[in-house]
Amino acid sequence: MNNQKNHNPFYDPSLSSRHRSARLFKAFTRGSILITLAFLCFFIFDMVRTAYPAMWQSYVKVEVSYNEKSSKISQKAIDKKFRKIVSRAWLRSIPKLLKQQPELMGTTANQWVLADDQVDQYMKGHHHNLKQKQVSVIETLKTNAQIELRWNNIFLSQGDSKLPENAGVYSSLIGSIFTLFVTLAIAFPLGVMTAIHLEEFARDNMLTRIIEVNINNLAAIPSILFGLLGLAVFINLFGLPRSSPLVGGLTLALMTLPIIIVSARAALRSVPDSIRQAGYGLGLTKIQIIQGNVLPIAFPGILTGTIIGLAQAMGETAPLIIIGMIAFIPDSPNSITDAATVLPAQIFTWAGMPERAYVEKTAAGIMVILLILFFLNAAAIYLRKKYEIKW
Amino acid sequence: MKSSGNNTLNPHRNSDIKITASGLNLWYGDNHALQDINMDIHKNKITALIGPSGCGKSTYLRCINRMNDLIDNTRITGEIVIDSKNIYDADIDVVAVRKRIGMVFQQPNPFPKSIYDNISYAPLKHRLIKKGIESDELVESSLISAGLWEEVKDKLKSPGTSLSGGQQQRLCIARAIAVKPDVILMDEPTSALDPISTEKIESLMMDLKKDYTIVIVTHNMQQAHRTADYAAYFHLGNMVEYNQTETLFNSPAEALTESYISGRFG
Ligand SMILES: Nc1ncnc2c1ncn2[C@@H]1O[C@H](COP(=O)(O)OP(=O)(O)OP(=O)(O)O)[C@@H](O)[C@H]1O
Numbered sequence: 001m002n003n004q005k006n007h008n009p010f011y012d013p014s015l016s017s018r019h020r021s022a023r024l025f026k027a028f029t030r031g032s033i034l035i036t037l038a039f040l041c042f043f044i045f046d047m048v049r050t051a052y053p054a055m056w057q058s059y060v061k062v063e064v065s066y067n068e069k070s071s072k073i074s075q076k077a078i079d080k081k082f083r084k085i086v087s088r089a090w091l092r093s094i095p096k097l098l099k100q101q102p103e104l105m106g107t108t109a110n111q112w113v114l115a116d117d118q119v120d121q122y123m124k125g126h127h128h129n130l131k132q133k134q135v136s137v138i139e140t141l142k143t144n145a146q147i148e149l150r151w152n153n154i155f156l157s158q159g160d161s162k163l164p165e166n167a168g169v170y171s172s173l174i175g176s177i178f179t180l181f182v183t184l185a186i187a188f189p190l191g192v193m194t195a196i197h198l199e200e201f202a203r204d205n206m207l208t209r210i211i212e213v214n215i216n217n218l219a220a221i222p223s224i225l226f227g228l229l230g231l232a233v234f235i236n237l238f239g240l241p242r243s244s245p246l247v248g249g250l251t252l253a254l255m256t257l258p259i260i261i262v263s264a265r266a267a268l269r270s271v272p273d274s275i276r277q278a279g280y281g282l283g284l285t286k287i288q289i290i291q292g293n294v295l296p297i298a299f300p301g302i303l304t305g306t307i308i309g310l311a312q313a314m315g316e317t318a319p320l321i322i323i324g325m326i327a328f329i330p331d332s333p334n335s336i337t338d339a340a341t342v343l344p345a346q347i348f349t350w351a352g353m354p355e356r357a358y359v360e361k362t363a364a365g366i367m368v369i370l371l372i373l374f375f376l377n378a379a380a381i382y383l384r385k386k387y388e389i390k391w
Numbered sequence: 392m393k394s395s396g397n398n399t400l401n402p403h404r405n406s407d408i409k410i411t412a413s414g415l416n417l418w419y420g421d422n423h424a425l426q427d428i429n430m431d432i433h434k435n436k437i438t439a440l441i442g443p444s445g446c447g448k449s450t451y452l453r454c455i456n457r458m459n460d461l462i463d464n465t466r467i468t469g470e471i472v473i474d475s476k477n478i479y480d481a482d483i484d485v486v487a488v489r490k491r492i493g494m495v496f497q498q499p500n501p502f503p504k505s506i507y508d509n510i511s512y513a514p515l516k517h518r519l520i521k522k523g524i525e526s527d528e529l530v531e532s533s534l535i536s537a538g539l540w541e542e543v544k545d546k547l548k549s550p551g552t553s554l555s556g557g558q559q560q561r562l563c564i565a566r567a568i569a570v571k572p573d574v575i576l577m578d579e580p581t582s583a584l585d586p587i588s589t590e591k592i593e594s595l596m597m598d599l600k601k602d603y604t605i606v607i608v609t610h611n612m613q614q615a616h617r618t619a620d621y622a623a624y625f626h627l628g629n630m631v632e633y634n635q636t637e638t639l640f641n642s643p644a645e646a647l648t649e650s651y652i653s654g655r656f657g
């Protein structure tokens with residue numbers, strides 16, 4: 001044998017096949033990563049591709065005449081052939097505008113106004129149901145450079161609308177922030193206190209074990225049941241206002257609690273017992289030990305768990321639908337008891353709309369949620385690194 | 392095995408006694424870990440507890456500052472009298488006991504704080520000192536007593552965990568003496584350290600016994616021999632023999648002690 005000729009004392013005939021299977025295994029693991037990455041990339045790519053058009057919105061330049069007639073019937077403000085071209089949302093705003101700026105009365109202006117969603121879809125090359133007549137009007141406008149796609153600042157500054165060209169995520173974003181604020185205010189102190197009690201005070205007996213099992217099970221309950229619970233308890237029993245961030249936040253707090261408890265317990269458990277022993281040995285009381293030495297070490301872990309819990313609550317839709325945060329609510333809430341909607345519920349609503357123009361809004365809404373979640377997770381990592389205590 | 396009645400071995404009754412254990416029994420669940428311990432510990436002396444692994448040395452040490460209270464399922468009978476008060480009396484607050492009886496552990500366990508805060512934290516909480524100049528002075532004097540001042544005086548704000556193992560252990564000793572205890576309990580304080588750090592801690596102990604009563608658990612026979620004034624040999628939950636170190640090592644009364652010291656088992 002070749003190896004024997006070379007007097008290789010390390011020659012082992014079984015090695016080549018063992019190495020081969022190791023390589024094969026490595027290839028499989030790498031393959032799984034590649035498949036996962038491929039799915040992820042495809043998803044992101046498709047989302048971005050679909051959402052991209054929502055960054056732009058069509059505007060047309062038309063002659064607007066502000067007079068008595070148009071303050072009553074706003075359609076009269078523009079030429080008949082443009083009536084299907086400009087947005088009805090903009091037309092509706094004329095009487096209000098005239099009330100605010102009476103000096104406009106009796107003037108005419110050549111100005112850029114928001115276009116109808118069908119026109120917008122035509123401009124973006126998507127499917128549309130415009131008549132041939134309107135198409136030719138648009139083509140004329142095009143050749144005169146009287147129609148163009150502009151940066152869409154409606155999407156981030158307006159609430160929901162039945163007219164896609166006027167619909168945005170702003171009020172649902174505010175609703176989400178209010179709701180998450182309530183969730184955080186309830187779930188964080190309750191969760192951390194519960195975790196501290198279970199880890200630092202409770203003796204290991206039947207009762208604590210039952211509580212533990214139930215907390216873990218709580219995390220596995222389908223979220224829609226929390227919605228039913230919220231409906232039954234907070235709305236029907238306590239009479240809190242329906243569709244409000246208060247009820248939504250309380251409901252999500254129920255869901256976030258087990259996540260915070262479990263992660264806070266893990267963080268507390270990871271604090272070496274020798275630290276507590278040192279504290280007892282010096283005659284410190286339990287609260288002094290927990291406050292001064294245990295919590296500072298556990299803090300980054302608790303924080304990370306809380307942010308992850310909040311991120312999960314941020315994307316939760318089903319329970320909020322049940323408690324009515326899905327209703328058509330174009331205005332943003334001013335307090336936690338006002339009716340509001342949340343970002344994922346807004347996306348859900350848009351996804352069910354028949355108009356083609358909502359497709360890009362839906363995708364853009366998803367991008368907004370993904371961006372927020374991305375920043376929340378980045379914040380979790382950053383804060384953990386920042387407050388981590390090195391041994 | 393000796394019958395429990397004969398375990399009352401109190402050499403030199405006339406000298407100053409700091410701690411007296413009498414009829415001390417401890418059970419971990421069904422495990423009878425300490426069996427009728429009777430022992431007088433002398434003031435301003437170093438007393439070493441030796442014996443094979445699992446014989447109950449640490450358990451006994453933890454009885455002296457009631458650290459065993461923290462373990463579920465333990466039962467203790469008998470008395471430990473310190474300064475003529477039984478620390479297991481109902482009117483005793485364990486926190487006060489542990490403040491007077493400091494402890495140094497096998498593994499150095501500094502708090503996740505700066506060197507300065509490691510030392511000042513407990514005295515501040517006990518309201519022994521105020522923040523500022525008082526605290527600065529206490530930190531300095533404690534570090535000087537623990538022989539660490541010269542090494543750390545320029546980096547008091549850096550974390551306690553940034554020190555070497557031996558320095559950390561001296562930091563823990565400084566932390567213990569900062570609360571001004573009477574007694575310092577040490578459970579194998581040098582077993583995680585190199586010979587040079589060990590020597591530093593040993594000479595530190597010799598310095599400290601002027602002001603403190605020291606009880607140390609050790610597996611290192613030379614260490615017990617070098618440092619301790621008194622030594623007690625434990626075996627399977629019993630205190631087999633207790634005497635002045637020289638006597639215990641050179642002419643042990645019990646066969647068990649002799650075979651352990653001469654290295655036949657343990
Ligand atoms: N927390 C505990 N719970 C239950 N049993 C314990 C506990 N700590 C110690 N024991 C038991 O008590 C007995 C004495 O243990 P202890 O730790 O006092 O021994 P030791 O002499 O310090 O040993 P070593 O030299 O190995 O440290 C052993 O049988 C041990 O298993």
Ligand SMILES: [Mg+2]
Nearest residue numbers: 448449450578
């Ligand atoms: Mg021990």
